[in-house]
Amino acid sequence: MEIILAVLVGVLYAAGVYMLLRRSILKFIIGIMFIGNATNLIVFLASGIVAGEPAFVDGVVQNASEMADPLPQAFVLTSIVISFGIVVFALALKLKFFEITGTEDLDQLTKTDN
Amino acid sequence: MGVILALVQTLFFVYFFSKIPEATNGNGIVTVIHWIPQIGLNLEFLLNGLSLVFALLITGIGTLVFLYASAYMKSYEGTDKFYFQLFLFGGAMLGLVLSANLIQLFVFWELTSYLSFLLISFFNKKELARKAAFQSLIITAFGGLLLLTGVLLLGSIVDSYSVTDWLEGAQSIKSSEFYLPGLLLILAGAFTKSAQFPFHFWLPGAMQAPTPVSAYLHSATMVKAGVFLLALLNPVLGGTIEWTYIITLVGVTTMFLGAYFSITQTDLKAILAYTTISSLGILVLLIGIDTTLSIKAAMLFLFVHAFYKAALFMVAGFIDKKTGTRELSKLGGLYKHMPITFIISILALLSMAGLPPTLGFLGKELIYEAKIQSPGIASLVLILGVAGNTLMVAVSMYFMFKVFLGKQGDYPKQPNEKGYLYLLGPGVLTLLSLLLGLSPAVLGDVLVEPALSSIRKEFIDVELQLWHGFNDVFLLSLLTIVLGMTIFVIALYKKQFLIKWRSINNRIFIIEFTNIFNQLLDGFLNFSERNTKRLQHGYHRFYILTVIVFASALLWFEVYVTRNWVLETQFSLTPLYISGLVAIITCSTIYAAIARSRIATIISMGVTGYGISLIYLYYSAVDLAITQILVETLVVVMFVLVLQRLPLFETLSSKLTRVRDLIISLTFGSVMTVLALKALNVEFNHSISDMMVKNSFVKAHGKNVVNVILVDFRALDTLGEVTVLIIAAMGVFVLLKTKKT
Numbered sequence: 001m002e003i004i005l006a007v008l009v010g011v012l013y014a015a016g017v018y019m020l021l022r023r024s025i026l027k028f029i030i031g032i033m034f035i036g037n038a039t040n041l042i043v044f045l046a047s048g049i050v051a052g053e054p055a056f057v058d059g060v061v062q063n064a065s066e067m068a069d070p071l072p073q074a075f076v077l078t079s080i081v082i083s084f085g086i087v088v089f090a091l092a093l094k095l096k097f098f099e100i101t102g103t104e105d106l107d108q109l110t111k112t113d114n
Numbered sequence: 115m116g117v118i119l120a121l122v123q124t125l126f127f128v129y130f131f132s133k134i135p136e137a138t139n140g141n142g143i144v145t146v147i148h149w150i151p152q153i154g155l156n157l158e159f160l161l162n163g164l165s166l167v168f169a170l171l172i173t174g175i176g177t178l179v180f181l182y183a184s185a186y187m188k189s190y191e192g193t194d195k196f197y198f199q200l201f202l203f204g205g206a207m208l209g210l211v212l213s214a215n216l217i218q219l220f221v222f223w224e225l226t227s228y229l230s231f232l233l234i235s236f237f238n239k240k241e242l243a244r245k246a247a248f249q250s251l252i253i254t255a256f257g258g259l260l261l262l263t264g265v266l267l268l269g270s271i272v273d274s275y276s277v278t279d280w281l282e283g284a285q286s287i288k289s290s291e292f293y294l295p296g297l298l299l300i301l302a303g304a305f306t307k308s309a310q311f312p313f314h315f316w317l318p319g320a321m322q323a324p325t326p327v328s329a330y331l332h333s334a335t336m337v338k339a340g341v342f343l344l345a346l347l348n349p350v351l352g353g354t355i356e357w358t359y360i361i362t363l364v365g366v367t368t369m370f371l372g373a374y375f376s377i378t379q380t381d382l383k384a385i386l387a388y389t390t391i392s393s394l395g396i397l398v399l400l401i402g403i404d405t406t407l408s409i410k411a412a413m414l415f416l417f418v419h420a421f422y423k424a425a426l427f428m429v430a431g432f433i434d435k436k437t438g439t440r441e442l443s444k445l446g447g448l449y450k451h452m453p454i455t456f457i458i459s460i461l462a463l464l465s466m467a468g469l470p471p472t473l474g475f476l477g478k479e480l481i482y483e484a485k486i487q488s489p490g491i492a493s494l495v496l497i498l499g500v501a502g503n504t505l506m507v508a509v510s511m512y513f514m515f516k517v518f519l520g521k522q523g524d525y526p527k528q529p530n531e532k533g534y535l536y537l538l539g540p541g542v543l544t545l546l547s548l549l550l551g552l553s554p555a556v557l558g559d560v561l562v563e564p565a566l567s568s569i570r571k572e573f574i575d576v577e578l579q580l581w582h583g584f585n586d587v588f589l590l591s592l593l594t595i596v597l598g599m600t601i602f603v604i605a606l607y608k609k610q611f612l613i614k615w616r617s618i619n620n621r622i623f624i625i626e627f628t629n630i631f632n633q634l635l636d637g638f639l640n641f642s643e644r645n646t647k648r649l650q651h652g653y654h655r656f657y658i659l660t661v662i663v664f665a666s667a668l669l670w671f672e673v674y675v676t677r678n679w680v681l682e683t684q685f686s687l688t689p690l691y692i693s694g695l696v697a698i699i700t701c702s703t704i705y706a707a708i709a710r711s712r713i714a715t716i717i718s719m720g721v722t723g724y725g726i727s728l729i730y731l732y733y734s735a736v737d738l739a740i741t742q743i744l745v746e747t748l749v750v751v752m753f754v755l756v757l758q759r760l761p762l763f764e765t766l767s768s769k770l771t772r773v774r775d776l777i778i779s780l781t782f783g784s785v786m787t788v789l790a791l792k793a794l795n796v797e798f799n800h801s802i803s804d805m806m807v808k809n810s811f812v813k814a815h816g817k818n819v820v821n822v823i824l825v826d827f828r829a830l831d832t833l834g835e836v837t838v839l840i841i842a843a844m845g846v847f848v849l850l851k852t853k854k855t
Contacts, residue, residue, distance in 0.1 A: 002683045004696050005729070006790035011700050012722075014783025015707040017662055021655050021775040023766040030706060030719050033749065037726055042786065044735065046793035054734040055819035057811045068734035070819040071803045074828065077741050077820065078835050084745040085842035091756055092846040098760055105766055106654045 005045050012038035023106045025094045029087055036083035040076045047072035115197050116184025120177050123204065127173035130166060137161045138564030144214065158276060160214035163564030167413065168211035168334075168342055170561070171420050175334040176204045178539035182428050183326035185535035186435065190324070196236055200327065203229040207335045211342050216265045216275045223261065223307070223339060227254040230336050234323040246319035249631060253306050253316045261303025261343075268296035268351075280350045281571070288354060297351055300343070301360060308340025308394045311368040315627035318387040325431025328383060329539075332390045333424035338416070341394065344401045345412070349571050352404050361402025362491060369395030370498040373505035377512065377605070378616045382430040382440040385513060386423065389466065392502055393419045399495065400484060406570055408484035411477065413565045414578070417557065418477035421547040422465040425540035429459050432536045433517065438526035442516045446523035452531045454541075456518045461544040465551075467510035468503060469595065473551040476578060478503060478594075482587045500594055507598025512605055554578035659775075662782055669785045673792075683794055692732055699725035712757055720750040737820045 012034050019031030047069045055070035098104055130137075137143050142162025149156050161169070183200065187193045206225035213219035228251070235247035269275045271290045272283035280287065287293060304310075309317040317337065321328055331337065344361070351357055372392030379385045397419070400412035432455060433448065434440045449456040461472060468478030485499045486492065531537075550557045558578035567573050604611050687693045702721035709715045723746030731739035767775070806827055807819050816822035824832050 001686055001688070001692060002794050003681075003685050003791065004687070004693055006787050006794075008696050008699060009790045010783040010787030011703055012783075013786040014779040015703045017779035017782050018707050018775055020658050020662075021778070023655065024763060026712070026760065026763075027715070030715065033719060034703065034706075034722070037723065038786070040738075041726065041729075042790050042793065044730070044733070044738070045790055046796065047798060048794075049733040051733055054736050055807060056817050057807060057819055058817055059811060065800070065804075067807065067819075069798070069800065069803045070806060070823055073735045073738055073820045074823040076735075077738055077824065078831060080738070080741050080745055081835055082838055084749065085839045087749055088752060089842040089845050091752060092849040095756055095759060096849045096852075104761060105764075107766075109652075109654060 002045060002049065005041065005049070009038050009042050009045065012041065025097065025104050025106055028106065029090045029094065032083070032090065033087055036079070036086075040079055040083075043072055043079075044076055115193065116180045116187065119197055119201050120180035120184070122201075123173050123176040123180055126208070127170065127177055130161075130169045130173060133161060134166065134560060137166045138163050138560075138567075142166075142568065155217055155275070156215060157218055158214035159212045160277065161212060163561075163566070163568035164342075164345055165211045167416065167561055167565045168338065169208060171334040171338075171416070172204060172207050172211065175330065175420060175424050175543075178424065178428075178542060179326050179330040181535055182329065182431075182539045183324075185533050186326050186431055187324065190236075192236075196233075196324070199229055199232045200330065203233060203330075203335070207339070210339055214277045216269065216277065216280075217262075218275075219343075220258065220262045220265060223303070224255060224258045226336055226339060227251060227258055227307075230254070230320070230327075230331055233327045233331070234320050236324050236327065237322065240322065243322035246316075246322040249628070250316040250320050252635070253313055253631075257303045257306025257313070260299045260306075264296045264299025264301075264303065267292050267299065277346065277350075280347075284350045287350060293351075293354075294356060297356060298360075300347065300351070301364075304340035304343045305364060305398075306340070307343075308337050308398060309368075309391050310340070310364050310394065310398055311371055312627060314368060314372065314391045315631065317391055318384055319628065321381075321383040321387050325383070325427060325434065328386075329424045329427035329431070332387070333427065334420040337390065337394055338397075338420075341397045341401065341412075341416070344398065345409070345569055348401060348404065348409070348569055352401075358402055358404055359491070361404075362399055362488070362495060363402075365395050365397075365399025365402050366495050366498045366502075367395070368392070369399055370502045371395075373502040373509070375619075377505055377509045377601075378612060378619060380442045382433065382442065382445075382513075382517070383427070385442075385509060386426055386430060389506065389509060390419075390423060392506065393423065395502075396481060396499075399499075400481065403484055403488040403495070405484065405487060406566070406574060407480070407487055409569050410562060410566050410574075410576060411480035411484045413562045413569075414473075414480055414554075414557070415477040417550070417561075418465060418473045418547070421543045422462040422472075422474060425458065425462040425543040425547075426466065428536065428540045429455055429462065432533075432540075433529075435536070436527065436529040436531070437523070444523050444525060445517045446520040447518070448523070448529065449518040450522075451529040452518075454531060454537055458537065458540045458544050459518065460514060461548055462540065463510040463514050465544070465547045467507040467595075467598065468591070469507070471548065471551050473547045473554065473557075475591075476551060476554050479587055479591060482590050486586060486590075500590060500597075503594045504597040504601065507595055508601035508605065511599065511602040515602075515606055659778065662778060666778070666782045666785050669789065670781070673785060673788050679792065679795065681791055681794075683791075689732075692729065695725055695728055710763055712760075712763055713754075715763075716750060716753045716757070719753075720746055723749070735820075737818070 016031045016034030016038060019027045019034065022028060022031070050066070050068040053067050055067045055073070094104070097109075101108060133143065142160055142165070144161075145159040147157035147159075180197075180200070183197070187196060190196075203226060206222050206229060210219055210222035210226060213222060231247045231251035234250055235243050237243045238247075265275060268280070268287055268290075271287050271292060272279050274280070274283075287296075290296075306313045317332065320331070323331070369392050372388050372390070372395055376385050376388030376392065379388060393415070397412050397415060400408040400415065430440060433445070433452070436452065437445065437448070439445065464470075465472035465474030468474045481499070485496050488495050555578055558576040562578065563574065563576040566576060699722050702718040702725070706715050706718040706722065709718065723742060727739045727742035727746065730736075730742060806823055810816055810819045810822045814822045814826040816826065
């Protein structure tokens with residue numbers, strides 16, 4: 001199953017990069033989403049996936065090594081929330097950019113002024 | 115302000131003066147302050163015969179320059195800054211000549227370059243001043259870097275940068291294969307600083323500085339730093355054929371060219387600038403000849419030049435102030451209006467021409483003596499030397515007659531001679547030159563003898579006399595004077611003579627060094643601008659493209675290098691529903707990337723996100739699944755809300771571009787798949803996780819370990835995360851609330 005998930009990671013990265021390279025800002029933002037998801041998955045995958053053993057404890061722990069590792073999960077959780085923040089901010093920025101310039105073509109953004 | 119700083123300079127002068135007996139006795143006074151002893155970097159100060167001479171000149175002339183400046187700078191704005199910089203400059207210069215560690219010397223060296231840049235560009239509203247300052251900075255700082263390279267190269271031989279260690283290891287330095295490159299680099303530093311040919315052209319440009327700066331920088335300080343360095347390193351690096359020939363040739367060329375060009379100048383300060391180049395050439399030449407006699411002559415000439423050049427610069431500035439011009443053609447007959455200045459100038463110019471009874475005469479006699487006895491290329495040195503001195507005589511006379519005698523000039527202002535501060539400096543200096551010329555034994559015993567002894571590293575008795583008797587040298591002097599006077603008389607009475615000379619000069623010396631310098635600089639700037647534009651083109655997607663292509667190339671290379679690994683995991687499709695889920699996610703992701711409809715894109719993006727959350731859920735990451743679902747929902751809602759205010763997708767890229775991007779993204783995606791597979795083989799250290807699992811309930815009283823980590827074990831991270839979200843939220847709020855501008 002890990003192999004299939006690794007391929008999925010590749011697909012997500014490929015799609016993310018492809019969208020990052022678009023000139024449309026909306027697609028660019030979706031690209032960020034995909035790359036964020038792909039990165040989360042790769043971290044999750046690398047820490048070893050365990051089915052049906054979530055890290056819940058009750059009193060004395062016996063089977064710590066069989067449980068899913070909670071630490072990478074905590075990191076990925078933080079990452080999900082942060083990429084959400086980035087996407088929302090980028091979206092607002094994009095909206096404002098369109099209001100001011102009337103275009104969503106990134107190639108119009110080659111200068112810092114005007 | 116100027117007067118106060120002059121007092122400080124006087125204090126230093128008196129301090130160094132009082133140290134004469136102690137410093138000239140034996141090896142001098144050494145003060146070491148440990149700085150970074152681990153890498154052999156200490157602040158080492160050495161006051162011996164040589165550095166004492168320079169220290170006295172710097173502080174003594176510094177005093178007079180500050181007094182002069184307090185009168186001269188009155189009418190300008192920004193004098194506080196000026197005094198500050200000039201004072202710092204004096205300090206840096208003192209630090210330079212007192213340094214006994216060459217790295218430390220380099221630091222002061224660069225400081226003087228930098229400060230002289232600020233001083234030359236005092237009139238920074240004039241483009242010429244800015245350009246000249248920039249030019250001198252680039253040349254001297256560039257030379258400084260070469261010097262540093264040379265010092266590091268030679269320092270590596272004896273593994274020290276202390277002058278004392280270099281002296282001890284002088285033999286091993288000279289026999290090393292690094293000797294010649296190191297010597298050339300150090301000489302490049304000294305030659306740029308001391309305005310030697312072919313780096314001489316920055317010095318006339320530096321005349322854009324206010325006159326007190328010119329008087330200070332070009333008589334006793336800045337340009338003498340190179341001479342000091344040569345004298346300091348003479349016992350270490352000198353005594354070889356390379357040393358003698360290179361330095362002698364450069365020195366004699368500079369000396370001759372400086373004098374040659376000085377005669378065709380029409381601006382007072384320009385004349386002085388070129389004679390300064392010539393004098394620096396003499397000093398360098400003398401050190402290059404490298405005999406006891408020549409070093410003695412150099413040490414004496416140091417005083418001669420400092421005295422008359424500072425005095426003449428001050429006089430030139432005074433004349434400029436009072437008449438409003440520095441052009442020779444507009445001056446003349448000034449003796450009636452400025453009699454004291456006239457007398458001072460006569461004495462200073464006599465010294466410059468090397469005529470009795472001034473110190474200059476003595477200096478010139480000694481120089482001739484040294485040149486006659488110079489080993490190696492004596493004949494060339496002698497011919498060019500006599501020619502140079504002849505021109506010096508002519509230019510001194512010409513200066514005097516054109517400015518003070520002859521017809522009343524056409525001055526922009528009616529001159530007077532008010533302001534004793536202007537004349538104090540030149541007066542003191544020329545008086546000293548006269549008195550010491552008449553009784554040179556004092557100077558010889560007290561200063562020249564210890565300076566010479568500390569360079570030659572043995573005691574040498576110096577006896578100076580004004581009158582040497584009839585000998586070869588005297589005949590040479592006579593010849594010089596006669597020839598010089600002839601040129602002067604021709605120049606004065608045949609008006610066409612100098613004009614012809616100038617036009618011939620223009621024809622021979624087509625190459626203008628300043629122009630070459632500017633062209634090189636412009637070329638360099640254009641080159642870097644073109645390259646910057648190529649890299650910083652402003653197209654966002656090409657920046658990303660560069661990063662991605664480079665990263666994939668690097669990753670694929672690394673994958674190729676470490677290609678000998680075995681995948682331990684078996685391929686399997688169980689559980690089938692997860693495989694099916696992955697297939698759905700793949701389809702929706704690809705569709706999102708290629709869809710033409712906005713709403714379809716966003717929906718498929720949502721499908722991808724929800725699908726991933728299901729994967730999390732299956733593989734024991736409940737909290738991740740919940741968060742992902744929440745975030746995905748919010749994002750989709752927000753996209754849909756924004757969507758109605760945005761335009762439809764357009765086809766912006768050509769088909770070719772899309773194919774290119776597809777290839778790039780597939781390359782990157784595939785390498786990431788390989789990485790993900792390789793990551794499966796990595797064994798993690800679980801001790802931190804185990805600690806958290808064990809203590810989650812016992813210490814933090816939470817059953818859900820992931821939650822406990824977030825709010826307890828790593829709560830500060832979460833706080834940071836919340837802060838990021840708040841900042842993003844505020845940013846969004848501000849962006850959406852502000853009205854269209």
